[in-house]
Amino acid sequence: MELSNEFNLKEIEQTTKNYLSKVDLKKLIDDSPDKMDKIMFIEGPPTLNGEPHAGHLRGRVFKDLWYRFNTLNGKNVVFNAGWDTQGLPVELQAEKELGITNGKSEITTQEQVENLVAQCKKIVAKFHEKWIDVDKKLGMSFNQENAYWTYKNEYIEREWKLLRAAHENNILTEGYRVVAYCPSCQTSLSHSEVNQGYEIVQDPSLYYKVKLQDEDAYFIVWTTMPFTLVTDAMVGFNPDQEYVYVETNNEVWIIGKTRLEEFMKEIKVEDYKTLKTVNGADFEGKKYIHPLLDNISALEKMSKQENYHIAVAEKFVDVNTGTGIVHLSPANGEDDYNIAMKRKVEIFSPIDDEVKFTDEAGVYAGMFVRDADEKIVQDVKEKNALVKIGKIKHKYPLCWRSKHKLVWLARREYFYMLDRLGDKAINAAQKVEYFFDQPKNRFLEIIKEKHPWCISRERFWGCPLPIWKCVECENIERLFSRKEIVDASDDLPDGPDFELHRPWIDRISIKCKKCNSKMQREEFVLDTWHNSGVAPFASLSDDEYGKKIPAPFFTEGIDQTRGWAYTLLIENVILNNKDTAPYESFLFQGHVLDEKGNKMSKSTGNVLDASDLLTEYPVDLVRFYFMWKSSPIETLNFSVKELMSRPYQILSTLFHIHLYFRQNSQYDVFDINQTTVSWAKEKGLLGPTDTWLLSKLQKTVDNCTELNKKCKFHESAKAVEDFLINSLSQIYIPITKPELWDDDESKKNRRFAIYAIIANALKQLDILLHPFSPFISEYLYLTTFGNKKSILLENWPKADKSLVNGKIEESFDMMNDAVSVCAAARMKGKLKRRWPLNRAIICIEKGEREKMELLSDLLHTQLNVHTCDIIELEHHTGLAELLEMKKADIPIVPKVDLQRKAIGPKAKQDLGKLLEIFAETDAETIIESLDKNGTFTFDINGNKISLDTDDFIIDFDVQEGFAFFKRDNLIGIISTVRNEELMSKGLLKDLARRLQSLRKERGYNPTDMLNTASILDLEQESLDMLKDKTEELAFLVRVKQVNFTKTCKEYKDDDIDGQKIKIAVE
């Protein structure tokens, strides 16, 4: 591989990929004696139901960065890929592709399930290919051969082991959960599916009354779903709101105060009287009589329970709708269900899979629940409990697929009762390092909730629940392994090696041990989060798991706080029945948004396809940009324009310094491996600039290392940027350039010292940058150093404390400030930087002279002046500063103005006159007087007005022939007058620069020695100035001779401060 002369990131990327494809990097790392410390990484598996987009890339880059950083730090990282394959999204996609439009209700036969599962596998395979492609493009170091797949038999059997542990630790239970359910598709819907389908629909609006058991009064209750009266268990009041007793038609009604008037208007009752007002909380526990008990005998039985059909005070009750009193149906509402759970109210759910009432629902048995609405209203009326039936239009969720109105149903499910874990999960979570406080607090809060986790799903494509129930005696068999299933079965239609999925597992015939009847598997699969959360255990062997889990570092998007991060932790705690997380640290990553900060979504069309992005733009740049732009936990607004600006410049600079190094060091036949920094140090070849750079480098290395460890990757990238641009490129290279151009054999050692330093800095930069931008760093390393077959086999640099020199760094920073201030002064005097000047004066803080003088030679060259005076000043404003400067013989003149606000009261009516006199008074005179007496007195026709120092605004300006600039307490003054000698030197530099750029234009190498440089049409005056300087000019532009008459062929027109000239080189 050869270092190209052209900077082309895409080409570099390709070259590196070609090279790496021929190298068995994994084997080289495995064989490397420096990298024996084996550590485990567990990949958070992407769900294979879509193509990767720009947002996915960020997470992958974090992972790969961590891999490379650790590999360089002597670790052998087990970095297996992993793929999440099951779950609802994949299944829905498969349904769509198979043309199933009515969901689960269309899938009734085993053949259909088999087809569905086959389709799911096809989808997974398709997207797997896309992801692999992107991983390749991105330079992910994943071991794809050892990738784990969440749907594989081995994985499922490991997952069952967790289930067994949960059962044995009494965490696994059966119970109810209220889910949104589509009666048409016969499927429960996830929250996100429900959220997709809100529309304005018309529903009945039923007001009915229920009598209190111990009072002669009625609650007026409102519902839009009359059928839920069948499952009514409580009515709710808001504890903090007022309710009123009103008398109308010889009855006492109880209604929320806020809605009273509106409600009465709505039911057209004008004649009513308010009796008293009470708080919602006062109703707590009051028993009422459900109007339809005669029709529903099972409900009547329920109502005998103490906590059934009572009023409850709950904060969520909204007093702004209906009557401010709501009825609660735990079997048909989520909030209702949660309250029932909290209050340990038994769930009455007489509804079957087809959403029809069962026999328990009495007279309503067999009716589809929503069809019962009408009859129930009728019955309420018959029982004389109807207040009003009307219609209402409101927002209500419809099934996104069938557009059918959803209903909420309590379904029998399996749960992990997390409260039974005690504080184990919290303790485990507290031991983890999260790098940032923000996600940590949230994570801990979530874990403290200890919500029961519903792990069962009524679907097909997932890890099946291996629990069988006898259809006759309800005896339960839990068979948590293939062997147990095989042993328990009396018929295995697919043989003992059947696939552990539906439909195959459902074909197995098992007879009840107790009554010898048929056993039926509980037709659930497990939550896909359960499936992925068991990855550390399921993707490893017992031995690996025991030794390598907890693993040091996991990372995933911030949305996974309640997702993967949570299930990983919970499942690991259950598995071990101990407070251990499977990870020692977890980095939550912020999401990627578009340029303007909008969420990337298909509907807005601002999604950036990962593959396209990586094809079009340099991968090194994309990776660097992701890490460099913002803190890992922050959201990142992705802008292609920004990507191509600063990050490009950084990589470009690094490349060009490598090129510069090669061009120069090759010319001197420098061998990196022979001549090192320690050699230069031993030989005493290091000057202050070298010491300074090396010192900065050590700090950069230290910084980057620490920051990477703390996941402050953006700061780490910025530390690299700072050193590369501000220290190496901006200062070190230009300062040492003249030394490198000097061909003198006697100064060769000095040149070698510089080469060694640049080489040392570049090699370390390559390594520091490698985790961010693997291709270019690999390329630069291989083409410039290449001691090993890959940069990954190198060792992460360690700061050499003996090279740190704080004193020199301080001096250098001061010098740079001084140079910058003088550059500004030059600007004011319109003097180019390359024109040498006679004199500079630099005023600094008291006590800093020593630091400044440490680098005085360098200061002279940098300032491009003959002499430079350094003056310490104690004062930095006003009179004191001025006097001090005068005392030091600095060529300044005082500038004095009046402090108008202060003198007004003193001069009063004489102000005008005073101003006149002031205008005619020499500033020097005022200063002298202030210095001597502390006052200056104006004599206005005998009226003496005495002003003191504070009445004046005192500043300074420089004398003619000087220019100055002041920043903070630093003042730079330069002489602007140029004599003939200075003019001619300036002219020389001007000409040299023009000839040099012409050389470049014509494609000559900087090191090529050319024959002739020609300059035509110079004015006589200029020619005279250059008389003695032709040799110097020839040296500067690297030619054998310079002439001022026509000898060359191709001339270029140029312009030098107004003189039209022609120049040529050949």
Place this chain on the structure above:
RNA sequence: GGGCUCGUAGCUCAGCUUGGCUGGAGCGUUCGACUGAUAAUCGAAAGGUCAUGAGUUCGAAUCUCAUCGGGCCCA
């Protein structure tokens, strides 16, 4: 609706713990300069109601409360 969290220049952030000089830096922009590696670099300028409002205080970007807006999760 609830929890967590963020809000300082066009962008990325520092300052907030412990209130106190004129709220800083880098990038980006504009103008000027420099440049024999560079889309590098140097100089100058423009750019801020420190989200809004109230409170505490002699004094608030900083402490307190409320509101608004963004994000994630949950409902």
